[in-house]
Amino acid sequence: MKLILEKGISGRDGYSLPQDLFEEIKAEECLPEYAISKDKKKLSEVSEVDVIRHFTKLSKLNYGLDDGFYPLGSCTMKYNPKINEKLASLSNFVYAHPLAPEETVQGSLEIIYHLNQLLGEITGMDEYTMAPAAGAHGELTGVLIMRKYFVDRQEPRHKMLIPDSAHGTNPASAAMAGFQVVEVKSNERGTIDLKELAKLMDQDTVGLMLTNPNTVGLYDEGIEKIEKIIHSKGGLLYYDGANLNASLGIIRPGDAGFDIVHLNLHKTFSTPHGGGGPGAGVIGVKKGLIPYLPTPLVAWDSVKKRYYWKEVGEKSIGMVRSFWANFPVLVKTYAWILSMGPDGLYNASETSIINANYILAKLKEYYKPVYDRYCGHECTLTGKEYKKYGVKTLDIAKRLMDYGIHPPTIYFPHFEPYAEETIMIEPPESESKEVLDRFIEIMIKISEEAKTEPELLTTAPHLTPIRRVDEILAVKRAILTYDDELKLKDELKYREQDIDF
C-alpha cells in the first residue's frame, strides 16, 4: 500500500489552525538565529479525508482480537470490554495534567488507591506501584528493588537465578540491573529441578525470577520447596505475572512466598494490547520491601481527608519514568475487576484452564505435547512430527492464517532437550467451546495437509493481505525510512501494483 508520504499534493492541509496566530509577534525577535530552522520540515500534505481513508485502509490489513481467535501463548489475548474504553476516556481523566494540584485530581488518586488495595488482595501483596509502563519495565523495577535491598544490607550479591524456560525479558532485565544471570535447568516434568536449584542458590545470589504456571503452562508443584531454598539463603523470590490468568482466586503469589510480583494489566486484567502497548506492568511487594519502591505512592491523609502523593523515602530506587502511571490502563483494570467480582475472577481462571486442557486433550494425538500432564491456562504442543514431511512449525502457524485464525506463539519456549518446534496455545476465558472446536478441527485438518500436501503449508499463507516476507532482505537493505527508500529508488523498481495493493 502507498505510504502516506506518497499521497497528497503540495498545499493541501488536514488541520484547522487557530484563528488568532499572534501575528504581531515576530518569531525572529523571540528566537535567536542559531535556533531557527531555515526550512520547514517536510511531512505529508494531505486532507482529513485522505488521512481517514489511508488509516482505515491500513487498519484493514491488521488482525485484531475482535476479528477472531488469538491464541498467543503467554500473551493472554482476552476480550477487551468496550465500556472500559469509554470510562477511561472521560474528559476529567483525559485532560488532567500530571502536575495539576492534588485537590483537583482526587478522583484519579482514589482510583489508584483503591486499585492498589484490590490488586493487593488478588495477589496477596502489601503495596503496589503503578509506575511501570509495561511488563519488562515492571521487571526492571522489581530487580532494581532486589538490588537496592541487598545494597542496603551491604550484601554484595551479584547473581540472579532464572529458569531456562523464562521469557527473554527476565534475563535481559536482570542484566540491566547489573546481575549475572545463572540459568536453572528444567527437569523432565517441565518444572524447576530442585536439586539443581539448591546447588545454585548461595549467598552471592539475589534470588529467583519465576513464572507460575511457568512458560510451558505448568504449575510448579515444588513451589513450597523452591520458596524454602531461596529464603533459607536470604534470597528474594520474584514472580513474573505473565501467567497470572491461571491463578485468580485459586492461589496467590503472596501466599506462596513471593516477595515481588509484577502484573501485566494488558494480559490478565483485560486491557488492550494496542499492537504492542501501551499496557502497564505494575509491581507489588511485601511489607519489608515497600521502602524500596519507586517514588511517589498514593496515600490517604486521614486528617485532611484527601489522597496525596507521598514520597517513598531515601531507600527508594528513585523514579523509573516521568510522572505517575499509564493512568487509562489503571481505570480499565479497575473497571474490569469491579465487573468481575470474586466469582468472575475465579471463573476466568477456571474457564481458561479448562479451555487449555480441552485443546491439549483434543490435539495431543496430532501435535505431541512437550510434557504429558495437565496444563494451566496454556498448553505447549510441538509440530516435530511433521518435520519428516518438510513442514516446520512456522509453516503450520502460517497456514492457520488462511483459516482466519491468528497463529499461536511458536518456537517459545525453546530449550533442549524438551522443547523444540513448540506451539504454545493460550485460549483465555473469553473464548467459547464453539471457537475452540473450530480451532481444533482446523488444526487437525492442517496436520492432514502437512502429510498430503506439504507445499500448501510451506508456501502459506495464501489468503492474507500480503504473503510471506523476506526478513533477511530487510536486515540486509536496512531501509528504515522513506528517505532510505528514495535513495535506492532505481535499484528497487517497485511497480505501482506492487505498492498499491
Add this chain to the structure above:
Amino acid sequence: MRYIPNTEEQKMEMLKEIGVSSFEELIKDVPANLRLKEKLNIPEAIPESELEDKIYHLAQKNSDFFLMKPLVGAGAYRHYIPEAEKFLLQREEFWTCYTPYQPELSQGTLQSIFEYQSYISRLTQMEVVIPSIYDGASATGEAALMALRLTHKNKIIVSNLLHPHYRKTLKTYVEPHNPEIIELPYRDGLVDLKKLADLLDEEVAAVIIQSPNFFGGIERVAEISEMVHTKNKDILLIQVIAESMSLGILKAPGEMKVDIVAGNTQSFGMDLNYGGPYNACLATRKQYIRQLPGRIVGETVDVEGRRVFVMTLRAREQDIRREKATSNICSNHNLNVTASNIYLSLLGTEGLYQISLINTRAAHYLEKLLLKSGKFDRVFDYPFYNEFVLNYRGDTAIISKKLLENNFIPPLKIDPFDPEKSLKNALLFAVTEVLSREEQNKVANILCE
C-alpha cells in the same frame, strides 16, 4: 458473566472430554495448603450500568479538566488533538491487536510505524529512529546506557536543566553500571558553557542536555556539539526533547551534529491522561544501529514482490539475545506511534510549522503581558520556546488559588524542582495554542490585579 461465554454445562462437557471428573483434578499440582480456602475479599460484581455510574462519579471528583486550561507544561503539554485521530485510533484493528510479530496479519501497524520513523527522521534529521520507548525519561535512560556500551567509558555529564523526573529516571537506569554522573550547572537559564569546557575530559562517554530545557530555554546546541566533539569526537552528545512540537520551528538536532536524540513525543497527538501513556523516540546515526534498544520496522518484499514492512534488526532484542540484549524492552507504546503518525499526517508540513510558531508567539505574548504589569520579573535573560520562568513579587500560593478558581491550572512553582535552590518565588509558565488571546488576557488580569 458476559465476558465469559462458556456455560457451566459446557464446562462440564469439556471436563468430561478431557477425562477428568472435576476441575480440581486439573489443578492438583497446586499445593493444597496454598490453595485459597475462601473467595477473594473484593467487592461483588456490579452490572455495567452501575459500573458506569460509579466511575462517572469518581471522575466528578476531579476538576472539570476539559474547561481548565493548563498554564503548566513541564514535560506534558495540552495541544488540540483533531477528532479524526481519536476516531481512527478507536478502530479495533489498531487497538486490540498484538505486537506485529506476524507481518502477514499486521501490515497496518507495521506500515504506520515505518511512516512514523520516516517523519521523525525528517524532523530530527537523524538516520534511524526507534519509534517507541515508554516516555522521555526512560528513553533518556536507554540513551545513556547505549552511550556507555558504545564508548566503553564511564562518565556522564548531565545538564541540571534536564527535566527533574528524567534526571531521576536516568540515575535509576544507569546506577547498576556505576557510572560517574556529573551535574552540569546552569547559568542564566542555559547550560553553563564554561563549566562544560572544564568538565570535558577523555573519560566522558556522553553529555546529556535538554533543549528546550526544563526552564524552556533554547540551548546553543551547535556550539555545545562543537565543543564536545572537538574535545573528543567519540563523546556522544545526547539531546533530550520534552516538547517535541518545538521541532516544527527549531533547528533539527541532526543539523547541529547531535549523536542521539531522546524525544518525548507526547505533544504529537497524545492526551495528558494524568501523566501517561506517552511515548518517546530514540533517533541516531546508522553506525550505532546495533546498540539501539527496542523495536524498529524495515521495508522488504513478500514472495510476490510487493513492498511490505516487517520488524527488523531483531538480533538486538531480548527474546533472541536474552541477557545479552541491548535492552529488556518488549511491549512499548506502539499505539501511540500510530497516534503520532495520524496527528503529524493531519498537521502536515505547514500545520506543524504553524503550530510550533503559534506556541512560540503565544508564550512570548503572555510573558510580555505579565512583565508589563510590574508584578513579575524576568529571572533569566535567555531565549525560550513556549515555556518561561518569571519571578512573582507577591505570594505565589494566592495566585495559584485564584487561577484555580478561574479554571486555569496554575504554572509550576519551580522551587522544589530547581536544582540550584535559588529560585524562591519563581513560576514556570507554559503556553500552547489551546490558550486563546482572550484567555491569556484573563490570566494576566487575574495575576496582576
